Amino acid sequence: MNKFKIEATPERCTGCLICQLVCSEIYTKRFNPSMARIKVDILGVDCLISFTEECNECGVCVDHCLYGALKKIPREKRK
Amino acid sequence: MKKGGFAGRVLYVNLTSGEIKKEPLDLDLAQKFIGGLGMNLRLAFDRIKPGVSAFSPDNPIVLGTGPLVGTSLPATSRVYAVTKLPQSRAIGWCGGGGMTFGCLLKNAGYDHVVIEGCSKRPVFLKIIDDDVEISEASSLWGKGVEDTCTSLWDTFGRHAGVISIGQAGESMVSFSMAFIDRTSTLGRGGFGAVMGSKRLKAIMVKGSKGIQVADRKRYKALSDELLNNIREYPYLKEWQDLGLVKSIPFIPKELYSKIKKRRLACVSCPIGDKDIVEIPDGDLKGLISCSTSVVNLLTPIVYGFKDYREAIKCISILDDYGIDMFEFFGVLGFAKELFDQKIISQDILEEEIRLDSLHSMETWARKICFRDGLGDSLADGFEGIIRDFGKGAKRYAPYIIRGMLPYVGPRGPLVWNLFGTMELGQALDPRGPHVGASGSPTYFAKRPLGQFPRHLIRMGAPKEAISRILPGLDSPKGEQELKIGRLLNYSHNWFCTLGCLGICARAQINRFYSASLCAKLYSAVTGIDTTAEDLMKRSDRVWTLLRMANIREGFTRKDDALPEKWFEEPAFKDYLSGNRVIRQDLDQMIEDYYDERGWDVQTGMPTPRKLKELGLKES
Ligand code: SF4
Numbered sequence: 259m260n261k262f263k264i265e266a267t268p269e270r271c272t273g274c275l276i277c278q279l280v281c282s283e284i285y286t287k288r289f290n291p292s293m294a295r296i297k298v299d300i301l302g303v304d305c306l307i308s309f310t311e312e313c314n315e316c317g318v319c320v321d322h323c324l325y326g327a328l329k330k331i332p333r334e335k336r337k
Numbered sequence: 338m339k340k341g342g343f344a345g346r347v348l349y350v351n352l353t354s355g356e357i358k359k360e361p362l363d364l365d366l367a368q369k370f371i372g373g374l375g376m377n378l379r380l381a382f383d384r385i386k387p388g389v390s391a392f393s394p395d396n397p398i399v400l401g402t403g404p405l406v407g408t409s410l411p412a413t414s415r416v417y418a419v420t421k422l423p424q425s426r427a428i429g430w431c432g433g434g435g436m437t438f439g440c441l442l443k444n445a446g447y448d449h450v451v452i453e454g455c456s457k458r459p460v461f462l463k464i465i466d467d468d469v470e471i472s473e474a475s476s477l478w479g480k481g482v483e484d485t486c487t488s489l490w491d492t493f494g495r496h497a498g499v500i501s502i503g504q505a506g507e508s509m510v511s512f513s514m515a516f517i518d519r520t521s522t523l524g525r526g527g528f529g530a531v532m533g534s535k536r537l538k539a540i541m542v543k544g545s546k547g548i549q550v551a552d553r554k555r556y557k558a559l560s561d562e563l564l565n566n567i568r569e570y571p572y573l574k575e576w577q578d579l580g581l582v583k584s585i586p587f588i589p590k591e592l593y594s595k596i597k598k599r600r601l602a603c604v605s606c607p608i609g610d611k612d613i614v615e616i617p618d619g620d621l622k623g624l625i626s627c628s629t630s631v632v633n634l635l636t637p638i639v640y641g642f643k644d645y646r647e648a649i650k651c652i653s654i655l656d657d658y659g660i661d662m663f664e665f666f667g668v669l670g671f672a673k674e675l676f677d678q679k680i681i682s683q684d685i686l687e688e689e690i691r692l693d694s695l696h697s698m699e700t701w702a703r704k705i706c707f708r709d710g711l712g713d714s715l716a717d718g719f720e721g722i723i724r725d726f727g728k729g730a731k732r733y734a735p736y737i738i739r740g741m742l743p744y745v746g747p748r749g750p751l752v753w754n755l756f757g758t759m760e761l762g763q764a765l766d767p768r769g770p771h772v773g774a775s776g777s778p779t780y781f782a783k784r785p786l787g788q789f790p791r792h793l794i795r796m797g798a799p800k801e802a803i804s805r806i807l808p809g810l811d812s813p814k815g816e817q818e819l820k821i822g823r824l825l826n827y828s829h830n831w832f833c834t835l836g837c838l839g840i841c842a843r844a845q846i847n848r849f850y851s852a853s854l855c856a857k858l859y860s861a862v863t864g865i866d867t868t869a870e871d872l873m874k875r876s877d878r879v880w881t882l883l884r885m886a887n888i889r890e891g892f893t894r895k896d897d898a899l900p901e902k903w904f905e906e907p908a909f910k911d912y913l914s915g916n917r918v919i920r921q922d923l924d925q926m927i928e929d930y931y932d933e934r935g936w937d938v939q940t941g942m943p944t945p946r947k948l949k950e951l952g953l954k955e956s
């Protein structure tokens with residue numbers, strides 16, 4: 259199990275899709291938002307961020323999000 | 338090495354015959370013109386019959402994105418279109434922050450889309466990877482931009498890119514625009530009307546093919562470094578939180594935080610300067626508006642709106658109809674003046690024109706969009722009013738450049754009266770007065786000249802050009818001078834570089850890029866090794882081709898001249914001395930510009946030598 263879990267703060271998300279781009283490139287060698295393991299849906303004011311079952315919490319998307327909408331939360335601290 | 342970046346295909350659609358073709362992208366040609374904006378222009382140049390009317394079925398719309406679009410590089414989102422524009426009658430570029438559209442178009446497997454002909458019935462172009470269809474749009478026709486997008490998203494899912502027009506484009510209002518994902522604008526100058534003339538309501542794209550980069554290792558190193566620079570930029574957070582509000586005094590920050598719901602970004606943009614706002618109280622409580630910037634939403638305050646909520650409502654209405662707000666207020670201001678001068682009579686006016694009233698502006702927006710009564714003249718812009726009210730009207734017109742209202746000027750809606758490249762650029766961009774292509778260090782007024790060389794090198798100007806742009810910079814006693822005309826040449830080339838690659842040209846983005854970085858990124862992504870010098874030469878080629886395209890349309894040196902009214906008080910001020918800019922100064926700047934470009938200083942024509950150097954045939 260990974261050392262951390264990913265937590266999303268959709269209020270901060272701008273829909274820039276960098277997370278989807280980098281995730282897809284790492285695992286498919288192509289920038290392809292439809293193949294990303296993270297899904298960002300901005301519907302009007304609302305935003306939904308979800309992860310597919312294949313997500314292995316590698317954290318690459320977190321490292322690339324420049325808006326602070328994704329965070330790594332250490333597992334030890336979570337009860 | 339394998340090639341990357343490009344999707345590798347061009348989609349050709351003929352709305353008259355219904356024919357749809359997918360052809361491989363001519364990579365040699367794309368390289369010559371970099372891609373994106375440059376390749377759009379090249380494809381359009383080959384297809385536009387000189388003298389064709391903007392609304393002719395033969396006027397093609399060439400739309401496309403650059404080789405970096407769809408990668409994770411910062412703000413590589415741009416979508417450009419080239420077509421003959423109705424307001425200036427020039428072949429011009431239109432560009433927008435592409436939201437998701439450009440990325441998805443590439444993912445569907447196309448770098449460019451060429452749309453020709455005219456449909457008998459309203460249609461939208463549906464592109465889902467290889468499945469391309471000209472689809473019936475009678476249920477969308479008559480809808481605003483918002484409803485058109487929502488309706489397409491309801492059918493095809495939210496992960497579709499949509500370019501659509503509103504009712505203004507349908508009625509071929511000469512200053513109508515198209516909107517990308519209902520947020521970004523495409524086409525001051527009448528791009529919306531060109532789509533409307535083809536009965537093309539929208540273009541919807543979904544794609545799942547992915548985009549490959551040629552050299553992943555090099556790409557990663559370059560992109561990591563770039564991302565770090567952005568992370569360390571001291572004003573990043575402020576830009577992300579406030580964007581333009583940071584530097585526009587008429588919007589109190591407290592007001593912005595009260596209405597701000599979310600900032601939106603085009604694909605891969607680290608700044609995200611688009612806005613979703615919600616009105617928190619009053620009669621308009623709950624109104625949600627999505628805009629290219631909150632600054633646009635509040636612009637009616639400049640025209641006298643007292644209640645910011647009504648200002649937001651007003652722009653939401655204009656955006657939904659798909660109208661260019663600057664031209665709208667300009668045209669109505671002119672009509673009001675003609676009424677005050679008794680050239681337009683009360684019975685023709687029917688409804689009062691008040692630039693500070695929501696009710697009045699809403700009424701006139703509707704009359705223009707549906708060409709109702711006087712709205713029919715107004716829908717054809719300044720030209721329509723002068724056509725219908727004769728010479729007597731003309732003397733009251735504001736200064737007009739290529740049929741349009743310049744928006745940066747001592748009497749334009751945005752007051753910047755120091756004369757820098759953005760001011761001069763309004764005269765020298767064939768598409769009509771626009772500031773988009775003319776950014777430079779003069780963007781920030783009073784920036785010390787000592788800082789210019791660094792920026793010039795960043796923008797790809799060769800070292801030897803610096804002493805031509807800034808004569809006297811190194812001489813201790815020498816008069817400081819700044820040659821705006823010469824500087825503009827490099828603004829245009831730098832804009833072309835960014836536009837061809839697909840990088841957003843906004844100041845807050847392009848500051849992270851340089852010509853040499855662009856060359857490295859282009860090489861890593863496409864696998865075609867390129868130097869900065871090479872890239873700038875190709876940009877030079879692109880802007881010169883734009884000139885040639887418009888010379889072919891009959892434009893001459895005369896069309897670069899500015900109207901006499903521009904020099905009346907309050908006049909522009911010289912960037913350095915603050916002295917009034919007079920016509921002779923301007924003529925000199927234009928000559929300097931031609932000279933720096935290698936164009937004939939008298940005629941403004943690219944010289945045969947220049948054309949040969951750029952590998953462009955004389956046409
Ligand atoms: S990178 Fe961050 S801000 Fe951008 S879409 Fe993903 S979660 Fe949202």
Ligand code: SF4
Nearest residue numbers: 281313315316317319
């Ligand atoms: S954590 Fe890794 S696998 Fe999961 S969505 Fe992010 S990049 Fe993809």
Ligand code: SF4
Nearest residue numbers: 434603606609610841
């Ligand atoms: S700065 Fe604005 S227009 Fe440019 S890419 Fe970012 S969000 Fe889009």
